[in-house]
Amino acid sequence: MRLRNITGSREMIARSPFVVPEEGLSDCPGMWQKIFGNSHPVRIEIGMGKGRFIHTMAKEHPEFNYVGIEKYSSVLLRAVQKMEKEELPNLKFIRMDAEEITKVFSPGEVDRIYLNFSDPWPKDRHARRRLPSREFLARYDRILKKDGVLEFKTDNRELFDFAVGELEPAGWHADVLTYDLHRERELMEGNVMTEYEEKFSQQGNPICKYIISR
Numbered sequence: 001m002r003l004r005n006i007t008g009s010r011e012m013i014a015r016s017p018f019v020v021p022e023e024g025l026s027d028c029p030g031m032w033q034k035i036f037g038n039s040h041p042v043r044i045e046i047g048m049g050k051g052r053f054i055h056t057m058a059k060e061h062p063e064f065n066y067v068g069i070e071k072y073s074s075v076l077l078r079a080v081q082k083m084e085k086e087e088l089p090n091l092k093f094i095r096m097d098a099e100e101i102t103k104v105f106s107p108g109e110v111d112r113i114y115l116n117f118s119d120p121w122p123k124d125r126h127a128r129r130r131l132p133s134r135e136f137l138a139r140y141d142r143i144l145k146k147d148g149v150l151e152f153k154t155d156n157r158e159l160f161d162f163a164v165g166e167l168e169p170a171g172w173h174a175d176v177l178t179y180d181l182h183r184e185r186e187l188m189e190g191n192v193m194t195e196y197e198e199k200f201s202q203q204g205n206p207i208c209k210y211i212i213s214r
């Protein structure tokens with residue numbers, strides 16, 4: 001998602017109490033319980049866009065802490081504005097490229113990872129930039145607790161097939177896999193729609209989902 005660049009978004013984010021300051025990110029590994037002021041497990045969404053999913057999750061699950069990660073300030077600003085309207089104590093944001101994720105969480109510090117409608121990067125030479133690629137799975141392997149899981153949803157069948165093909169070489173396996181999430185009553189229990197999920201499912205696109213572990 002690339003929103004039109006919003007002048008001043010970087011400065012507004014830097015001033016926001018909901019965003020971990022960029023200059024403080026290197027101090028974060030091992031410190032998340034202190035940052036939230038409790039010992040609840042930390043769940044993260046990478047590429048959260050405007051933050052509807054993670055904001056709803058944080059509201060529905062006060063027993064978890066949530067960290068939303070987004071690369072672009074103009075997009076993250078929308079999530080910050082949602083928080084200004086409805087503040088939640090268990091949600092923080094980080095503006096960063098997820099390539100650096102292992103510098104922000106210590107080994108095993110993350111309880112669960114969500115990827116929703118990740119950018120497809122359709123050219124072969126950009127495959128390593130795809131968030132469910134084996135390169136990213138290796139990063140997630142480091143920060144996710146031993147029995148932690150990663151959940152991925154997308155309507156992009158090519159990206160999903162690629163993601164499924166990356167599992168075995170990266171040492172992961174699918175515990176749950178569907179090519180039409182919205183027709184699976186059990187899996188839809190507690191499903192929180194993302195902005196993209198609502199848009200593409202309304203257009204009639206089936207939503208693929210997997211839940212994976214090592």
Ligand code: SAM
Pocket residue numbers: 001002046047048049050069070071072075096097098099115116117118119194195196197
């Ligand atoms: N998850 C949201 C949803 O489902 O509605 C947004 C989906 S949007 C297609 C993908 C988002 O991931 C964009 O906002 C993009 O900026 C962000 N993103 C892509 N690559 C990223 C990376 N390496 N690190 C952090 N964010 C990234």
